[in-house]
Amino acid sequence: MPGADSAGEAVAAAVESSVVTRTSAPPSFDVADFPVPHGREEEWRFTPLDRLRGLHDGTATANGSMKVELSAPEGVTVETVGLDDPRVGRAGTPVDRVAAQAFSSVEKATVVAVPRDAVLPEPVRLSLHGEGGVTFGHTIFDIGAFAEAVLVLDHTGDTVRGANVEFLVGDGAKLTVVSVQDWDDTAVHVTQHNVLVGRDASVKSIVVTFGGDVVRVHPRVSYAGPGGEAELYGLYFTDEGQHHEHRLLVDHNAPNCRSNVAYKGALQGETARAVWIGDVVIRAQATGTDTYELNRNLVLTDGARVHSVPNLEIETGEIQGAGHASATGRFEDEQLFYLMARGIPAEEARRLVVRGFFAELVQQIGVKDVEERLLAKLEAELAESIA
């Protein structure tokens, strides 16, 4: 696959920006602190505001419903708390107007807690099924010290949703979280994920986006102490008419922490649009940091477009390593020819190549039924592209 700068004509080249914490207003829980975006702001310039159905300008008010199902092994607790609960906002503050709008539009937050030292035998599964209309949400996953848990967040149905999700990962805890955005093609979903990684804790996040009209996921990671580790993986399959945007920030604010980001996307259809922003800040105190981020895109058809913007801001030289890579390439005709020259029909050859492209990330999920569903979904998306 060609390097970042040799992208094909259907592909926008990566644009470097020097300011990582580039927002038009400081973080705030109050929507009034953010002006209504006009679309030229750094954090909004790739997003089709006219398709956010009013989430960004205050015209969207909560009038919809969401079917929520939670299944969790014994010991996991679920409670609804007021916004004055000390856990609310601990992992981070809204950084854009939609996240602040979501916070300003809820009165309660849901806290799912895994007790200290608990090793969960089964994943915690939270399924949100949109039943139309506008919804807002605030969910906190509180993982106690030395606990080990797998969370599967599933999003289906139709909704216009603004949400904040927090992950408080206790010292020495191990969390794997899979978030699947498998919305109907009419849905709009804008969400900020704040992850606070405890001392010597490790988090593995897998964000999978297939559905929706506009999906914008903004995972932000910071560290509560030294020795933390974050692995952030993502897969997206963006079809005709869809806008999928993943904006990541890893804030290395503590020494000897590690982060590894790998997002891969496939796009098909003339109007398919994907955005990947990978920001990493290494603060002066974050000596011994080891970080790498990677974004790969596979453009299956003419006209599809990706904006891929990796950013690294380093305030100390005493680190283990820091790097990033971004590449966007077309589906290679030569690969297709090679496989077909071995008797493999075109349809199957495409499937092999796309499956191969995503294989290393799918294997990271480690939750069998989610992996299988993902592969089935990929097959379906591909079958559509061939038809």
Next chain:
Amino acid sequence: MATLEIHDLHVSVETETGSTEILRGVDLTVKQGETHAIMGPNGSGKSTLAYSLAGHPKYTVTGGTVTLDGEDVLEMSVDERARAGVFLAMQYPVEVPGVSVSNFLRTSATAIRGEAPRLRTWVKEVKEAMERLEMDPSFADRNVNEGFSGGEKKRHEILQLELLRPKIAILDETDSGLDIDALRIVSSGVNRVRETGEVGTLLITHYTRILRYIKPDHVHVFAGGRIVESGGAELADKLEAEGYEQYTKGAAS
């Protein structure tokens, strides 16, 4: 007996400056069990012949016919040609990230044979073929051509030749870039397939070196997009001694 018949084949490529004719009337018949060496200088159109027979979309056939046992090869898609029994060992095999060699080989064998090979016999078949080509078993778990050395790529091509058992094998500069050990291993793979008597081989090469290991029945000199001289193995000796100069001078346009 399988026969590939190429008659008056004309092939062009589209370039920025328009259409350029590369093959200018190729006539050649390859029968099962025969080995034909096609030798010629760089730019003579040898590789174009190979890729055109396999159906690469870059090349446009503007005239002539190609048949395999009377069936029109030019009407077939790339995969149909392969399933009909045409195999092209490529000079520059393509990387396919995330697709393991074992998955690739099995998918390919399933397509060519029309049914999935029985797993137990298949595993044994692949293992033995790899051993004969002196390939490490871990090779099967690597991604197709990804990070392969030049020699590994060519062995992998010949491994496929052995497993897929085509009627017509086109070897496009399989010898290029190989050291003498790799050349010996690859050549013995080709010879094993030839010895079955079930394959017609079209050996495309720039050098006579590989002909020390693979003895052709016929040698053709390719220049200016067509065969300009044909003979037996002795023609290769003549080329070895005299080079291509006498052919290129006349064919230059």
